[in-house]
Amino acid sequence: MKLYIYDHCPFCVKARMIFGLKNIPVELIVMMNDDEQTPVRLIGQKMAPILMKADGSCMPESLDIVHYIDESDRSPLLTGAVNPAIGDWLRRVNGYINKLLIPRVAEAPFAEFATPQARQYFINKKQATYGDFAELKQHAPGLIKNISDDLRKLDDLIVKPNAVNGELSLDDIHLFPLLRSLSLVAGVEYPSRVADYRDNMAKQTQVNLLSSVAA
Numbered sequence: 001m002k003l004y005i006y007d008h009c010p011f012c013v014k015a016r017m018i019f020g021l022k023n024i025p026v027e028l029i030v031m032m033n034d035d036e037q038t039p040v041r042l043i044g045q046k047m048a049p050i051l052m053k054a055d056g057s058c059m060p061e062s063l064d065i066v067h068y069i070d071e072s073d074r075s076p077l078l079t080g081a082v083n084p085a086i087g088d089w090l091r092r093v094n095g096y097i098n099k100l101l102i103p104r105v106a107e108a109p110f111a112e113f114a115t116p117q118a119r120q121y122f123i124n125k126k127q128a129t130y131g132d133f134a135e136l137k138q139h140a141p142g143l144i145k146n147i148s149d150d151l152r153k154l155d156d157l158i159v160k161p162n163a164v165n166g167e168l169s170l171d172d173i174h175l176f177p178l179l180r181s182l183s184l185v186a187g188v189e190y191p192s193r194v195a196d197y198r199d200n201m202a203k204q205t206q207v208n209l210l211s212s213v214a215a
């Protein structure tokens with residue numbers, strides 16, 4: 001199987017996680033960010049992730065891919081209950097976190113930005129949505145304080161380092177990609193349970209953190 005992704009994309013991380021958790025081999029193909037042709041040919045629109053199955057058919061939508069792979073061996077791993085407090089926490093943080101993340105993503109050495117045109121495509125698209133990056137960057141110190149405060153609240157919700165609610169569930173599929181994206185941001189304060197959870201999930205899912213290129 002092949003998984004078409006952008007390395008920065010949190011939805012793609014969701015799909016990557018289930019392969020890592022189940023140790024199912026998959027070929028990762030990073031599309032150039034300005035390559036509209038490939039995704040449109042595969043699924044009719046420019047969107048990642050895309051799973052290409054062994055028979056050549058393609059499946060979009062991260063959660064559909066997660067469910068498909070999790071059930072593919074009739075031994076699902078994501079059997080734990082979700083905690084509504086995790087959903088609430090994610091909704092609140094997702095309300096502001098892209099203003100901190102997106103300008104950093106735009107400057108990071110991701111494979112999908114290997115050409116200047118691909119990087120510029122991302123910058124143009126995201127500035128149209130989130131506003132001028134120079135302006136957004138001025139809010140970074142306040143946003144870093146907000147997320148550091150919110151991570152302290154998350155710390156109280158983490159039950160085990162290998163599953164946020166004690167047993168693997170969809171909450172892990174939603175939470176880890178945000179923490180992985182956040183590892184791109186220098187200066188965020190991590191309480192110990194959050195840091196242990198993030199590091200453990202990176203190992204379990206075989207999805208790298210971005211700390212080595214944090215800015």
Ligand SMILES: N[C@@H](CCC(=O)N[C@@H](CS)C(=O)NCC(=O)O)C(=O)O
Nearest residue numbers: 009010011046047048049061062063
């Ligand atoms: N509902 C989709 C959302 C996927 C999504 O929004 N992917 C973004 C990348 S993070 C995308 O491909 N956007 C189009 C683009 O980057 O041009 C899913 O869960 O897979």
